[in-house]
Amino acid sequence: MTSSQAVQCEQTMRALRHASLVVNSKWKLPLLVALLTGTRHFRGLERSVAGISTKMLAKELKELEAQHLISRTVYPGPPVVVEYQALPYAQSLNPVIEVLKAWGMQHEQHVEALKAVSMA
Amino acid sequence: MTSSQAVQCEQTMRALRHASLVVNSKWKLPLLVALLTGTRHFRGLERSVAGISTKMLAKELKELEAQHLISRTVYPGPPVVVEYQALPYAQSLNPVIEVLKAWGMQHEQHVEALKAVSMA
DNA sequence: CTGGATCCGGAAAGATACTG
DNA sequence: CAGTATCTTTCCGGATCCAG
Numbered sequence: 001m002t003s004s005q006a007v008q009c010e011q012t013m014r015a016l017r018h019a020s021l022v023v024n025s026k027w028k029l030p031l032l033v034a035l036l037t038g039t040r041h042f043r044g045l046e047r048s049v050a051g052i053s054t055k056m057l058a059k060e061l062k063e064l065e066a067q068h069l070i071s072r073t074v075y076p077g078p079p080v081v082v083e084y085q086a087l088p089y090a091q092s093l094n095p096v097i098e099v100l101k102a103w104g105m106q107h108e109q110h111v112e113a114l115k116a117v118s119m120a
Numbered sequence: 121m122t123s124s125q126a127v128q129c130e131q132t133m134r135a136l137r138h139a140s141l142v143v144n145s146k147w148k149l150p151l152l153v154a155l156l157t158g159t160r161h162f163r164g165l166e167r168s169v170a171g172i173s174t175k176m177l178a179k180e181l182k183e184l185e186a187q188h189l190i191s192r193t194v195y196p197g198p199p200v201v202v203e204y205q206a207l208p209y210a211q212s213l214n215p216v217i218e219v220l221k222a223w224g225m226q227h228e229q230h231v232e233a234l235k236a237v238s239m240a
Numbered sequence: 241c242t243g244g245a246t247c248c249g250g251a252a253a254g255a256t257a258c259t260g
Numbered sequence: 261c262a263g264t265a266t267c268t269t270t271c272c273g274g275a276t277c278c279a280g
């Protein structure tokens with residue numbers, strides 16, 4: 001390995017660490033996908049992100065808000081309505097989501113293929 | 121939201137869940153970056169992936185091997201040498217790594233900019 | 241010395257019941 | 261509806277220990 005490769009490698013890892021603050025979470029990207037598809041309410045998000053618990057939903061929404069990726073708006077009622085919305089900056093994650101979606105789909109196929117071989 | 125959007129959204133989440141098996145880990149991508157840069161030994165990986173413990177390194181290596189992303193070869197010694205190597209399939213993650221690197225770098229800038237504004 | 245496995249304590253994730 | 265409180269379980273990191 002050349003020294004320029006080592007420098008490249010370290011830069012990549014530094015960038016990955018920063019990206020992981022958002023990406024390296026079980027729920028944040030699915031949540032953002034739901035929010036980028038439209039404005040949602042707490043219950044709606046809970047339904048559209050399969051498997052998430054109310055506790056994790058509340059926590060992840062708070063974190064995404066702190067990261068300026070989504071906004072939380074309260075419309076005083078009655079009835080009180082709380083609306084979560086993806087901020088424009090969240091759109092910058094679209095390429096990331098696309099690539100992960102593509103890789104995830106092909107990886108599912110890859111795993112299926114391996115399973116078929118191992119059973120043969 | 122149209123129903124085709126809903127279908128698209130579910131497909132995306134399904135793909136993200138599969139991708140997250142590999143990507144959604146603190147150490148797997150950094151480890152793969154190190155391994156894609158060259159064949160490495162246990163201690164070398166421990167050094168090049170900043171902050172990882174021997175326990176997590178051993179665990180993540182096992183998982184990556186089970187996922188057919190890397191290979192583990194033992195050359196009986198003495199001294200015994202164990203060599204970890206990225207399998208060809210691991211190269212399919214290169215686009216994922218690239219896009220995450222790009223987003224991570226720009227996100228670091230974005231966060232810096234926000235910090236500067238908040239201090240002004 | 242390298243390549244791990246094991247034990248322990250704190251932190252985070254999950255399930256779910258409950259509240260305004 | 262929009263969460264919080266509580267309890268359980270699982271995960272992570274550090275230190276230590278062991279085999280070749």
